[in-house]
Amino acid sequence: MRATPLQTALLYAAVILTSAILVFPIYWLVITALSQPDQLRQLPPSFWPSEPRWGVFKKIFEERPILLWLGNSALAAIGAVTISMVVSVLAGYSLSRFRVRGGQSLGLFILTAKMLPATLLVIPLFGIFRTVGLIGSMWSIILAHATLIIPFTTWMLKGYFDTIPRELEQAAMVDGCSPLGALFRVILPVSAPGLAATALYGFVLSWSDYAYARTFLTNAQQNWTANLGITTMKGEYVSNWSDISAASILIALPVLLIYLFLERYLVGGLTAGSDK
Amino acid sequence: MAGKRLLDLARPSRQHWLGYLLLLPAVLLIGAIIVYPLFVSVDLSFQNVGIARLDLPRRPFTTDNYARLFASPDFWNACWVTLKLVVVVTTACFLLGLGTALLVNNRFRGRAIARLFVAMPWAVPEVIAVVIFAWLFDSSFGLFNWLLIKLGLIDQTIAWFSEPGPAFAAVATTMIWKGYPFVSIMTLAGLQSIPEDYYAAARVDGANAWQRLTNITLPSLMPVLGVTIVLVMLWIFRDFSIIYVLTGGGPLKATQTLSIMTYEQAFSFFKMGYASAIGIITLVICIIAAKLLMGRAPESL
Numbered sequence: 001m002r003a004t005p006l007q008t009a010l011l012y013a014a015v016i017l018t019s020a021i022l023v024f025p026i027y028w029l030v031i032t033a034l035s036q037p038d039q040l041r042q043l044p045p046s047f048w049p050s051e052p053r054w055g056v057f058k059k060i061f062e063e064r065p066i067l068l069w070l071g072n073s074a075l076a077a078i079g080a081v082t083i084s085m086v087v088s089v090l091a092g093y094s095l096s097r098f099r100v101r102g103g104q105s106l107g108l109f110i111l112t113a114k115m116l117p118a119t120l121l122v123i124p125l126f127g128i129f130r131t132v133g134l135i136g137s138m139w140s141i142i143l144a145h146a147t148l149i150i151p152f153t154t155w156m157l158k159g160y161f162d163t164i165p166r167e168l169e170q171a172a173m174v175d176g177c178s179p180l181g182a183l184f185r186v187i188l189p190v191s192a193p194g195l196a197a198t199a200l201y202g203f204v205l206s207w208s209d210y211a212y213a214r215t216f217l218t219n220a221q222q223n224w225t226a227n228l229g230i231t232t233m234k235g236e237y238v239s240n241w242s243d244i245s246a247a248s249i250l251i252a253l254p255v256l257l258i259y260l261f262l263e264r265y266l267v268g269g270l271t272a273g274s275d276k
Numbered sequence: 277m278a279g280k281r282l283l284d285l286a287r288p289s290r291q292h293w294l295g296y297l298l299l300l301p302a303v304l305l306i307g308a309i310i311v312y313p314l315f316v317s318v319d320l321s322f323q324n325v326g327i328a329r330l331d332l333p334r335r336p337f338t339t340d341n342y343a344r345l346f347a348s349p350d351f352w353n354a355c356w357v358t359l360k361l362v363v364v365v366t367t368a369c370f371l372l373g374l375g376t377a378l379l380v381n382n383r384f385r386g387r388a389i390a391r392l393f394v395a396m397p398w399a400v401p402e403v404i405a406v407v408i409f410a411w412l413f414d415s416s417f418g419l420f421n422w423l424l425i426k427l428g429l430i431d432q433t434i435a436w437f438s439e440p441g442p443a444f445a446a447v448a449t450t451m452i453w454k455g456y457p458f459v460s461i462m463t464l465a466g467l468q469s470i471p472e473d474y475y476a477a478a479r480v481d482g483a484n485a486w487q488r489l490t491n492i493t494l495p496s497l498m499p500v501l502g503v504t505i506v507l508v509m510l511w512i513f514r515d516f517s518i519i520y521v522l523t524g525g526g527p528l529k530a531t532q533t534l535s536i537m538t539y540e541q542a543f544s545f546f547k548m549g550y551a552s553a554i555g556i557i558t559l560v561i562c563i564i565a566a567k568l569l570m571g572r573a574p575e576s577l
Contacts, residue, residue, distance in 0.1 A: 019390055
């Protein structure tokens, strides 16, 4: 059954209108960044700046420690993802290949851990980190972010390992590989796309955190993450929306890029464990 | 030589020391940063604690925190705000997500790009979404006030963040924009798994588009949508950054959910025992709600 030209036109109109409305806030963020500050205090607003102010990006790099914030966010994300991946690769492989006593319950507990409210966990973590002197250090959020990431990565990786035929390890072991050797030399190399997608998903989770950074790092300005830094700009007495928007674009960019590359893998991350 | 002790992975019943060894790092780390803190927070909720320190002696056991909590109008207000937000945002995310997914699931040129676009807010960090909407809802030069006046819906500008009703609307709008793409993505994944034959057969039987939607598409999507709705509700229930950065729970606690109240009690008023009690109650509500809605153990999450 072929669509009539009218149906096709209506479909295109609906798709374009819907996308335009839903993506408009992102467009408006970009336009705000590129507008002159006094242009933003005019009504009616201009939907296209007469002279795009590209210099704003240079300006915020000079006036704000934005590079430091982005670097701290990256450091926290890389640290948390590294720890989570090491732990999750091993655990995911075990859950996928071995029948270990208590393994099932551990897997279920890890899944349920996704339900924990950060506002609940942040209180005891604060007490623990305060006792051992980690408040204000990068380790506090690296460990806190690991609590967000591990439940996702473990199940994503278990699901990925489940799709790899066991015959691969069998063959390797018949050739004299140890079981651990089979994991590191055979399974991990063929899982590279799955590992990359999982790690990037963990990166997004860490990059998006605000609650833990706000709680543990507020008094350690040199360790502020990007999300924490931007909220201090928003809280200033006179908000300079143009500068804030420019900084926001830089902070959102890594995640947007990951999204564009990762869209096909996303569903795996969002649904990890749901078919259990 | 290794023949006799070869690990047979084809037999999943096989118990092997390696299986335990591989789980060990996860068990230790999760024990240290999730299980132990959880235990501490239950413990804190039964003590009269200001700022938590674990090297000080434990305070005496008391159920005061819970007693005070259930007697506090703020707690019931937070429950009510949370419930309103969950109902409003979940419904809107569901309709918008389902609608956009069905729309871009049609066959047309540029479909891949359209799919990227409709789910794009997923990729905007929550704090950045707040920046965007704080500016859109700005009381003097925000676009929304200008648009609403232009459309003749309001006579004078609304101070979105100084009045309870408008502040709630602003928070809900931001959360809907940030939350609906998850429903789109999940629905699109669910749509892939419906066999094309079903539709072909329905067409042969003369079913129109509406009948195909209500008799094939929606019933086939039900399992996916069920899980998705629960996940969206849990997200709203636990969300901290959107509300905290946008309104801080105000004005007049109009946007103070249980999560915001927990955080405020712990880190603005430094009543960590009391705050832990609210957090534990929040978690219990989450688990019960998830169980009720899924009709089975929370393992599907």
